[in-house]
Amino acid sequence: MKKGFSLIDVVISVAIIVMLFGGIYLVYFSILDTVNNLEIRGAATSVFNRQVEILRNMTYDSVGTQGGVPAGAIPQIQVIKFDNVNFTVKTTVRNIDDPFDGTLGGTPNDTAPADYKLVELEVSCLTCLKFVPMVFTTTVAPKNLESASTNGSIFINVFDAIGSSVSAANVHVVNASVTPTIDLTDATNASGVLQLVGVPTSTQSYQISVSKAGYSSDQTYPIGAAGNPNPTKPHATVAAQTVTAISFAIDKVSRVNVDSSGLRCEAIPNIHFSMNGTRLIGTNPDVLKFTTSTNTGSSSSKSLNNIEWDTYSFPLNEASYDLLGTVPLSPMIVNPSSTYDFRFVVQPTAPKSLLVTVKNSVNGNGVLEASVNLTKSGFQASAITGHSFLRETDWSGGQYAAQDGGLDTGNPAGTIKLLANASSTYSTSTTSWLVSNTFDVGSSTASFYGLNWNPQVQPSQTGSDSLKFQLASNNDNATWNFVGPDGTATSYYVASSSNVWSGLSGNRYLRYKVYFSTADENYTPRLDDVSVEFKGVCVPPSQALFNNLASGDYDITVSATGYNPATSSVSVVGNWTQAEILLQPQ
Numbered sequence: 001m002k003k004g005f006s007l008i009d010v011v012i013s014v015a016i017i018v019m020l021f022g023g024i025y026l027v028y029f030s031i032l033d034t035v036n037n038l039e040i041r042g043a044a045t046s047v048f049n050r051q052v053e054i055l056r057n058m059t060y061d062s063v064g065t066q067g068g069v070p071a072g073a074i075p076q077i078q079v080i081k082f083d084n085v086n087f088t089v090k091t092t093v094r095n096i097d098d099p100f101d102g103t104l105g106g107t108p109n110d111t112a113p114a115d116y117k118l119v120e121l122e123v124s125c126l127t128c129l130k131f132v133p134m135v136f137t138t139t140v141a142p143k144n145l146e147s148a149s150t151n152g153s154i155f156i157n158v159f160d161a162i163g164s165s166v167s168a169a170n171v172h173v174v175n176a177s178v179t180p181t182i183d184l185t186d187a188t189n190a191s192g193v194l195q196l197v198g199v200p201t202s203t204q205s206y207q208i209s210v211s212k213a214g215y216s217s218d219q220t221y222p223i224g225a226a227g228n229p230n231p232t233k234p235h236a237t238v239a240a241q242t243v244t245a246i247s248f249a250i251d252k253v254s255r256v257n258v259d260s261s262g263l264r265c266e267a268i269p270n271i272h273f274s275m276n277g278t279r280l281i282g283t284n285p286d287v288l289k290f291t292t293s294t295n296t297g298s299s300s301s302k303s304l305n306n307i308e309w310d311t312y313s314f315p316l317n318e319a320s321y322d323l324l325g326t327v328p329l330s331p332m333i334v335n336p337s338s339t340y341d342f343r344f345v346v347q348p349t350a351p352k353s354l355l356v357t358v359k360n361s362v363n364g365n366g367v368l369e370a371s372v373n374l375t376k377s378g379f380q381a382s383a384i385t386g387h388s389f390l391r392e393t394d395w396s397g398g399q400y401a402a403q404d405g406g407l408d409t410g411n412p413a414g415t416i417k418l419l420a421n422a423s424s425t426y427s428t429s430t431t432s433w434l435v436s437n438t439f440d441v442g443s444s445t446a447s448f449y450g451l452n453w454n455p456q457v458q459p460s461q462t463g464s465d466s467l468k469f470q471l472a473s474n475n476d477n478a479t480w481n482f483v484g485p486d487g488t489a490t491s492y493y494v495a496s497s498s499n500v501w502s503g504l505s506g507n508r509y510l511r512y513k514v515y516f517s518t519a520d521e522n523y524t525p526r527l528d529d530v531s532v533e534f535k536g537v538c539v540p541p542s543q544a545l546f547n548n549l550a551s552g553d554y555d556i557t558v559s560a561t562g563y564n565p566a567t568s569s570v571s572v573v574g575n576w577t578q579a580e581i582l583l584q585p586q
Contacts, residue, residue, distance in 0.1 A: 043082045043085055044087055045134070047089065047123055048123055048134070048136045050082075051121055052121075052136075055074075060140065060141075063140050064093045065092070065184065066180070067180070067181060067182055067183035067184055068092075068182065068183075068184040069095070069196045069200075070114070071180045074093065075091070076091060076092075077089070077091075087124070088124045090121070090122040091119065092122075093117055093118070094117065095116075095117055095196075095198035096115055096116050097110060097153070100115075101115065104153055104197070111241055112149050113153060113197050113198070114149060114151070114198035115141075116140060116141040117139065117140045118138075118139055119138050119139070120135065120136070121135070123136070149240070150201070151238075151241075152243065153197045153199055153238070154173070154196040154199050154236060155193060155243055155245045156188070156193065156210070157192060157193050157246070157248070158192045158210050158247070158249075160251040160252075160336070161249070164192075165190075165192025167187075169187060169192065169211070169212045170185060171208065172185050173186075173196070173206060176205075177202055177205040178200040178202050182200075200238070201238050201240050203237045204222075204237050205236075205237075206220070206236035208236055212250060215252055216306070216308030217250060218248040218250050219233075219248075220246075221233060221234060221282070223235070230284050232280055232282060233281070252337035253305070253336070254336060254338045254339065254340065255338075255340070256275070256303070256307050256334065256340045256342060257303050257340070258273065258275075258301065258304065258343070258344070259296065259301045259342070259343045260344045261300060261442075261538050262324075262345065263324060264390075264439070264536065265440075266442070268300055270300075271296045272317040273314055273317055274294075274313075275291070275292050275294075275313075276313050276315070277290035277308075277310040278310055278311045278312075278331075279308075290307070307334055309334055311332070311334070312330075313331040314326060314330040314331075319349070322346060322347055322348070322547065322576065323346055323355060323576075324345040324355070325542075325543035325545070326342065326345065326543075327345065327538065327540055327541065328342070329357065329365075330342075343538065345539070345540055350547035352547065352548060352549040352551065353545060353547040353548075353549070353577070354374070354547070354554070354570065354577045354578075354579065355543060355545050355577070356543065356546070356558075356579050357580045358370040358542050358544075358581050358583060359583070360563075360582070360583060361583060361584050361585075366385070366542025368386050368541050368542060369561070370384065370542070370583070371558065371559050371560065372385065372557075373557040374555070375555050375557070376550075376553060376555065379549075383546065385541065385543055385544050386535050386542065387535050387539065387544075388533070389452075389532065390510065390532045390534055391531040392436060395409040395434070399437065400436055401436060402434070403432070403434040403435065404434075405419075406419050406427070406432030406433075407419055407432050407433075409434070414529075415528055416527040417516070417527075418518060419432070425522060426521050428519060435512075435513050436511050437511070438510070439509065439510040439532070440509055441536040441538075443537045443538075444506060445537060446505065446506070446507065446534055446535065448471075448473065448505050448510065448532055448533070448534050449534065450498065450499055450500065450532070451471065451493050451496070451498050451500050451512070451532055452497050452532075453527060453528075453530040454527075454529050456496040456497075458525040459525070461519065461522070462517070462519060463519030465517075466516065466517050466518055466525040467516060467527060468514070469492060469514050469530075470483055470489070470491075471483065471504055471510065471532070472504075472510070472511050472512075472513070473504040473505075473507035475507050476509075477509045480511055482513045483503075485499070485500070487501045487503050500532070510532060510534075512532070514527060514530070549572050551572055553572075554569065555569050556579060556581060558583060562586055563586060564583065564586055565583075566584070568581055
């Protein structure tokens with residue numbers, strides 16, 4: 001009896017054959033790829049040798065690049081076809097000041113610093129797969145002795161924000177006032193320096209710009225230009241037998257995300273603002289290197305990219321909104337290679353507003369939890385930096401989450417009281433309640449401090465505790481466990497300005513529940529407004545806003561733990577005034 005192959009035997013056999021021939025296939029094409037790459041590199045070497053042979057047959061003065069320094073007959077970039085392959089050849093020629101016979105401006109002083117020429121050829125193939133550009137260098141020396149030069153030199157130094165050298169920075173030098181014209185691009189060496197020796201003399205005509213991928217840029221500017229007549233870094237001058245040293249600062253760029261919202265992080269779109277740096281490119285008049293005006297758009301957010309390191313201010317350009325503060329304070333320091341978030345906190349304009357900013361007098365940082373007291377004859381108001389209020393003053397039209405039906409919320413609007421029965425009296429046997437809508441403070445890191453309401457004193461006929469509150473907070477906007485000051489469901493807030501239970505903090509959402517009762521059928525308790533003091537991520541931490549002020553002179557007194565108190569005065573005249581108070585650390 002003959003045995004056949006099972007299906008699994010066939011599958012395994014086929015798999016082995018596929019792996020075997022697949023391996024052979026890969027090895028074969030790998031060999032072909034290697035051979036082809038070797039052939040291309042051999043062709044690239046031949047291109048280099050041919051270019052060197054051309055150099056050998058040129059006069060010394062002709063060894064240079066078109067538009068380069070030294071100037072010559074060789075194109076800076078050219079395409080050469082060899083063995084049906086197009087190679088791109090980039091040529092760089094530089095005069096070298098060899099220290100053997102001294103250097104220009106050194107000891108001894110070399111009045112003929114262009115001792116020889118260094119030629120660098122970079123051969124690349126844009127259409128060749130896996131081809132790594134090849135770089136060749138050679139030197140060319142003059143046949144005769146040197147003579148004193150009528151040219152000069154430019155030494156270009158490039159460094160970053162902390163003064164470290166930036167290597168491989170792109171340097172572009174242009175001068176159309178000399179013959180032949182100069183238009184060359186080169187790169188700094190490992191020390192962040194590009195030395196151009198044997199440069200034709202010219203007065204304020206060398207346009208130099210420096211850049212690098214992912215970095216900021218720097219450049220020279222023409223004198224007398226419209227908008228910047230007196231640049232801080234004018235186009236360079238080169239004099240005979242002198243070195244012109246010029247420095248440029250570039251570093252990795254950053255990103256600034258600007259948002260606009262209210263105190264509860266509610267998005268407020270299309271807020272117009274400016275962003276201004278401090279670095280100048282011109283004086284008399286001052287010309288900023290960076291300034292822009294934009295807005296946060298429909299998404300209430302604007303990302304500004306390619307921002308170089310500097311200190312930036314953020315003026316608000318909105319007539320219909322008051323600035324409640326910024327997070328962080330403006331101006332803001334931007335360091336290289338970083339991402340920053342900046343927030344405008346605004347509200348619709350209220351007349352006669354005063355924004356008080358409290359800072360540490362030593363380091364300029366904002367002061368948290370500072371008590372700000374504002375006074376004038378017949379007026380007093382106080383606030384704490386970093387604190388705000390959740391307020392409610394109108395419940396008419398169903399502006400609440402729930403009630404038991406025993407309350408009148410709209411007669412008049414802005415007041416809650418017990419609902420009168422047909423005989424215009426109030427029930428003395430029941431307690432009626434209302435649950436507020438949800439307050440969303442924007443994050444789960446909020447802290448809640450005090451509960452306040454008005455009127456603070458109810459008619460004595462309504463009995464003790466005829467108006468009382470409970471509070472509830474959570475992070476799911478669904479689980480509402482109302483409690484009083486001891487954290488239990490059996491206690492109540494019965495006096496305005498009460499400190500709230502600390503367990504409410506650390507949550508994003510808050511509601512209150514208010515209870516009404518009366519001991520006399522002819523009287524009802526009344527609620528006109530209620531507020532909860534809180535601190536959240538969108539509340540400016542070192543600023544406080546006062547609004548609806550009367551015109552006049554105000555005294556400001558500020559105190560904070562760890563600081564000496566400070567006083568100041570401010571005149572409120574227009575609709576918007578700012579004051580900055582500096583506190584001295586103890």
